Amino acid sequence: QLQLQESGPGLVKPSETLSLICTVSGGSINSRNHYWAWIRQSPGKGLEWIASISYIESTYFNPSLKSRVTISIDTSKDHFSLSLKSVTAADTAVYFCAREIFTASYFDSWGQGALVAVSS
């Protein structure tokens, strides 16, 4: 059974860079049928898609976050990563990684989520 697990610091200072890793197990990250995505949920708020990447490093981004986001994948380590630079308190959220269907961009498997707070 596919499992995704987010990891990274739970606290980031304003203006610094938020970095998270999603480790994939129980399935192959080298899948031509899937993308791998980051989605966040601010406290008490809804869901916001951030970015997606394929195993061949094809990427696409939420236009509202694109200037601050880097997404990468390391198929040898079965993980993909998110970097969000110049963070502010508005970036405080639970960050989920998820598997995205290649031919139809819905998300069929999710990690448990990682809470990242932006505070000095």
Next chain:
Amino acid sequence: DIVMTQSPDSLAVSLGERATITCKSSQTILSSSNNQNYLAWYQQRPGHPPRLLFYWASTRASGVPDRFSGSGSGTDFTLTISSLQAEDVAVYYCQQYFSTRALTFGGGTKVEIK
């Protein structure tokens, strides 16, 4: 961006009764090329990540009980729980994937027991 608007924001339903959630997109998410509606529904129970319920608006995901149904086309969609169970208490989200470079979710509908 395609804006997804859900209603109501919350609803309280008695156990065994029907719950109906609507999702409206700001433009059509029905593809003329394949006649599919590019809409998914998710359930998020407290303290858990979202869980896929439906894709293509009405295709039930694996393991989803048949008391859940998805319907609608074009810009107007509905998620129905025919007989609410205690484990259905959750927030439900719709998501459009018609615009693949700008995936967007609805604001969520919280379902509680009356």
